[in-house]
Amino acid sequence: MNVGFEARVASINAAGGIDGHKIVYRVLYDDSGSPTTDLADIQQLILEDHVFAIGPVASVSLTTGDVAYAAAHHVPMMGYDFTETTCNTPWFFGLIQGGCETALPKVGAAGDSEAFFDAFAQATHRKLSSVRVAIVQPNGSANVLTTEGLEQTAKQLGAHVVYADDSLPQIPPVDFTPYVQPVLNTHPNLLVPSLGYSEELGFDAAAKANGYSGALMSGSGLPANLFAAGNASAPQF
Numbered sequence: 001m002n003v004g005f006e007a008r009v010a011s012i013n014a015a016g017g018i019d020g021h022k023i024v025y026r027v028l029y030d031d032s033g034s035p036t037t038d039l040a041d042i043q044q045l046i047l048e049d050h051v052f053a054i055g056p057v058a059s060v061s062l063t064t065g066d067v068a069y070a071a072a073h074h075v076p077m078m079g080y081d082f083t084e085t086t087c088n089t090p091w092f093f094g095l096i097q098g099g100c101e102t103a104l105p106k107v108g109a110a111g112d113s114e115a116f117f118d119a120f121a122q123a124t125h126r127k128l129s130s131v132r133v134a135i136v137q138p139n140g141s142a143n144v145l146t147t148e149g150l151e152q153t154a155k156q157l158g159a160h161v162v163y164a165d166d167s168l169p170q171i172p173p174v175d176f177t178p179y180v181q182p183v184l185n186t187h188p189n190l191l192v193p194s195l196g197y198s199e200e201l202g203f204d205a206a207a208k209a210n211g212y213s214g215a216l217m218s219g220s221g222l223p224a225n226l227f228a229a230g231n232a233s234a235p236q237f
Contacts, residue, residue: 134188137166162186176206189214
């Protein structure tokens with residue numbers, strides 16, 4: 001993520017910046033999954049590094065209190081948090097697939113996840129009532145809400161959710177097979193691994209190696225034509 005963010009900043013600056021202002025990428029902190037360290041890092045960014053904005057925050061330890069601290073200092077944040085209090089804060093901007101729009105269950109509203117399932121059905125010419133969905137998340141209190149949001153949306157649209165769990169460890173395992181097998185045992189034909197970049201690559205590869213041949217939703221930047229005609233019924237790795 002750091003390399004990609006730096007590349008994007010360089011691209012924006014090369015095109016003139018934002019309204020003529022160049023972006024200065026100041027520093028990257030690793031909180032090692034610790035809520036205490038996470039808050040200390042945010043305080044350092046604001047009080048000592050004097051940043052204009054913080055992001056993209058991809059920490060499992062990000063809390064509503066962290067965002068409230070940044071908001072109190074009028075510092076915008078971008079990241080993957082899911083609580084309603086945080087997502088309703090004007091200083092917080094949720095990121096795609098894993099951000100507020102996807103994670104919060106919205107009965108009767110068309111969020112990102114609903115649009116995804118609709119696009120899948122249209123591209124594959126399949127009724128959602130024939131789709132068996134498996135949702136996979138890393139463990140963590142925030143991810144519970146993401147899983148519940150995706151599960152609720154899938155069920156509301158008529159799909160069968162055969163697996164919905166956030167049991168993957170936060171630290172990616174060397175071998176994903178023990179985590180893939182319980183998922184494949186439910187015989188899904190649509191796999192939704194809502195994971196980080198490296199974790200998704202490892203999980204997807206293990207699923208393919210263990211015989212998965214259904215469709216795959218990617219939240220980690222795989223090709224935009226994921227559900228193009230002729231592609232959706234095949235695994236996308």
